[in-house]
Amino acid sequence: MFPKNGSAGSRARLSVLRSAIALSFAILLLAATASSSAYQASPKLVVILIIDQFRGDYLERYHQEFGANGFRLFTDRGAYFPACYYQYANTRTAPGHATIATGAYSPAHGIFSNEWWDPAQKRAVTSVEDSATKLIGAEVEGIGSSPHNLLAGTLGDELRLATQGQSRVYGIALKDRSAILSTGHSANGAFWIDPDNGAWLTSTYYMSAPPRWLLAFNGQDSAKKYLSLEWKDTDGTLLASTAPHNFDNGKPVPYFQLVGSTPFGNDYEFDFARELIQQEKLGYGAVTDLLVISLSANDILGHMTGPDAPEMRAMALALDRQIGDFVTFLGQQYGQGQFWVVLTADHGIAPLHATDKHLNLPAQSPSSSDLRARLNTDLSARLRKQGEYIRSVSYPIVFVNSEAFPPNVSEAEAETHVAEAMKSSGFLAAFTKEQMGNGELPPTPLGHLYLNSYSPYGGAWVMGVPAPFSYVAAGIDIANHGAPYSYDQHVPLAFYGSAFKPGVYRDQVEPIDLAPTLAVTLGINKPTSSSGRVLTEAIAQRSRSDETGPPVPPKPRVSKESYP
Numbered sequence: 001m002f003p004k005n006g007s008a009g010s011r012a013r014l015s016v017l018r019s020a021i022a023l024s025f026a027i028l029l030l031a032a033t034a035s036s037s038a039y040q041a042s043p044k045l046v047v048i049l050i051i052d053q054f055r056g057d058y059l060e061r062y063h064q065e066f067g068a069n070g071f072r073l074f075t076d077r078g079a080y081f082p083a084c085y086y087q088y089a090n091t092r093t094a095p096g097h098a099t100i101a102t103g104a105y106s107p108a109h110g111i112f113s114n115e116w117w118d119p120a121q122k123r124a125v126t127s128v129e130d131s132a133t134k135l136i137g138a139e140v141e142g143i144g145s146s147p148h149n150l151l152a153g154t155l156g157d158e159l160r161l162a163t164q165g166q167s168r169v170y171g172i173a174l175k176d177r178s179a180i181l182s183t184g185h186s187a188n189g190a191f192w193i194d195p196d197n198g199a200w201l202t203s204t205y206y207m208s209a210p211p212r213w214l215l216a217f218n219g220q221d222s223a224k225k226y227l228s229l230e231w232k233d234t235d236g237t238l239l240a241s242t243a244p245h246n247f248d249n250g251k252p253v254p255y256f257q258l259v260g261s262t263p264f265g266n267d268y269e270f271d272f273a274r275e276l277i278q279q280e281k282l283g284y285g286a287v288t289d290l291l292v293i294s295l296s297a298n299d300i301l302g303h304m305t306g307p308d309a310p311e312m313r314a315m316a317l318a319l320d321r322q323i324g325d326f327v328t329f330l331g332q333q334y335g336q337g338q339f340w341v342v343l344t345a346d347h348g349i350a351p352l353h354a355t356d357k358h359l360n361l362p363a364q365s366p367s368s369s370d371l372r373a374r375l376n377t378d379l380s381a382r383l384r385k386q387g388e389y390i391r392s393v394s395y396p397i398v399f400v401n402s403e404a405f406p407p408n409v410s411e412a413e414a415e416t417h418v419a420e421a422m423k424s425s426g427f428l429a430a431f432t433k434e435q436m437g438n439g440e441l442p443p444t445p446l447g448h449l450y451l452n453s454y455s456p457y458g459g460a461w462v463m464g465v466p467a468p469f470s471y472v473a474a475g476i477d478i479a480n481h482g483a484p485y486s487y488d489q490h491v492p493l494a495f496y497g498s499a500f501k502p503g504v505y506r507d508q509v510e511p512i513d514l515a516p517t518l519a520v521t522l523g524i525n526k527p528t529s530s531s532g533r534v535l536t537e538a539i540a541q542r543s544r545s546d547e548t549g550p551p552v553p554p555k556p557r558v559s560k561e562s563y564p
């Protein structure tokens, strides 16, 4: 018979039941929060989504229009940092991707621009081109690309080191520099497209021959699927067509721009990511794998329309659905709680000059060629000798043709001459590479940004401080980035996965914090040169029972009767 209420037996049974429930909860909590470890494949896969040119404020601007499983997964259910700003001046694609991966700025990883002058080869080079490698994957000529200029290790490198090469690390982007610099030296593969026809490529740096599945993917005309499509807004307005056509000069618009400036460019990347995951069985090994996807389409479009155009809003809403679909796919592959996704961007973008004018904001629009001519005229007068003292301008970086200067003028002095000419040409200030390398910068917040932009590469150069809202608008680029201002520095940062504590964290953080935060959560070393902060506030804590010290052996039972 069941004892009556209040009997000693009932209380004892209830107490046992309570303890059992408490214990199961503790175990559940432990399983959910304390078990992340790269060595235990927990999670199975980490995905880092880097949106090329995506300002942090877009997540708030379009929040009400987003669905539940795209960006809101990060802002509403993830650990979301709405104030993430790059603390350097060279807010460009190659430096941004290198910074995210290494958890460090340009002085540590060396990547300060998308391209620069190579004094040894006496020609301009891109940040990743490598004449020791070849392109493979499709019928294509030309030298390959590699991370040979990257001077620091990456999160991917540390994951590979920690697991003695068992973890697999892959990168995907429409741009070579984005796929390569975001993954690092020891990546198993980085894939990007042939700008002309969209075929997926890699280089002999990663593998001697392309995988069979990649050749098959290219052979299935996966790229052509996105040609001759119409991109319409949610209300049916035609925003763009991907029907092949020519520029005014008769040359065909390349796939990179034709499809790459529409949401179909992101679809194409996610198609390839799904294929890579399934073919390489990513996330099915004994340790954690890493996949970095850099979504290039936002940047290609954003340069052509500016950040506030209806097309950019439509692109963000399309990407919201695409990310939702991709996360659903990850859930189907691995099960909930078995994968993490991190969201960030390589840089933002300045408002259009037309927008600035409309709002009475001061804006200048120098053209690179004008600036070069003006600087050459100024320097010819200063040095009393006509010359081509400026090699090229990648605004606001000016590459100095030091050979044009008289032999008694050192490279550092040539840079100083150019800096002086830049200051009389509209720049608020100009810092030489020599100054930046020696740390001879003003002890101000602005000086700190330029200190973080130094690189030993590029021959002689000077980095200018443009006035806020000023940038070069030329060719199809009517908007631009690359300045030391908030509109170029502000990017999203959010972590979604079982190891992270959901919440909105409003302290100002930096993209260099991403890699060390993931490293400590996975139980591996942070990247070699990382100077970022571990965002401990966003990491889920182990349950209390796990924090009370070593287990205490039970005391021997002593009955009351034995006391004196």
Ligand SMILES: [Zn+2]
Residues within 6 Å of the ligand: 053, 093, 299, 303, 481
């Ligand atoms: Zn760009």
